[in-house]
Amino acid sequence: TAQVKALKNPRAQAKAAMGKFIKAGRVVVMLQGRYAGKKAIVVKTFDDGSKSRPFGHALVAGVDRAPLKVTRRMSKKKTTKRTKVKPFVKYANFNHIMPTRYQVPAEIAPASMCTDQQMDTADGRVEAKKFVKSLLQEKFSTPPPDKSGRPSKDVLYLRKKLRF
Numbered sequence: 001t002a003q004v005k006a007l008k009n010p011r012a013q014a015k016a017a018m019g020k021f022i023k024a025g026r027v028v029v030m031l032q033g034r035y036a037g038k039k040a041i042v043v044k045t046f047d048d049g050s051k052s053r054p055f056g057h058a059l060v061a062g063v064d065r066a067p068l069k070v071t072r073r074m075s076k077k078k079t080t081k082r083t084k085v086k087p088f089v090k091y092a093n094f095n096h097i098m099p100t101r102y103q104v105p106a107e108i109a110p111a112s113m114c115t116d117q118q119m120d121t122a123d124g125r126v127e128a129k130k131f132v133k134s135l136l137q138e139k140f141s142t143p144p145p146d147k148s149g150r151p152s153k154d155v156l157y158l159r160k161k162l163r164f
Contacts, residue, residue, distance in 0.1 A: 020047065021099055022097070024045065025103050026042045026099050027040070027099075027157065028041075028058075029100060030092065030097055031096050031098055037162050038063060039062055039063055041110050041113070041158070042059075043060060043114050045058045053091060053093075055094075056094040057092060057093050057094060059090075059119065060092050061087060061114050062087065063087060065084075066160065066161040068082040068083075069082070070083060085136045089132060102153070102157050104152075108135065108139060108155075113131065113132050136158075
């Protein structure tokens with residue numbers, strides 16, 4: 001009977017009909033908190049919530065400090081310093097993230113970035129951040145090609161700082 005009541009409610013009906021577009025690999029913009037305005041990749045979604053977080057949320061890995069512009073005239077030391085990325089990993093409520101039209105290529109494999117077990121401990125989070133940092137720095141320096149052979153627009157979007 002609960003399902004029948006839910007289908008009579010127009011809001012519940014719309015929610016049931018609406019597809020899930022926040023999936024692993026989607027590039028999102030953080031809206032609230034310390035990382036507001038920062039871009040992130042959805043690693044894993046929890047649509048029905050969990051015991052500790054009884055609301056829809058996602059595990060995200062993002063770019064806290066984006067790499068700076070590098071020109072050919074710069075020294076090797078300066079380019080390595082400017083291409084450094086500061087990552088973050090956290091759980092975010094669906095209400096506090098805004099999905100973009102960008103989806104990272106499958107070869108980046110968002111599911112391998114961070115796990116729930118790593119998020120349980122401080123050491124695990126540090127380890128996850130190190131992995132995300134190395135992965136993002138590698139992909140930002142040589143973006144994977146898209147179908148036409150050009151660098152992937154999704155990775156280029158993620159690399160740029162959001163101007164607002």
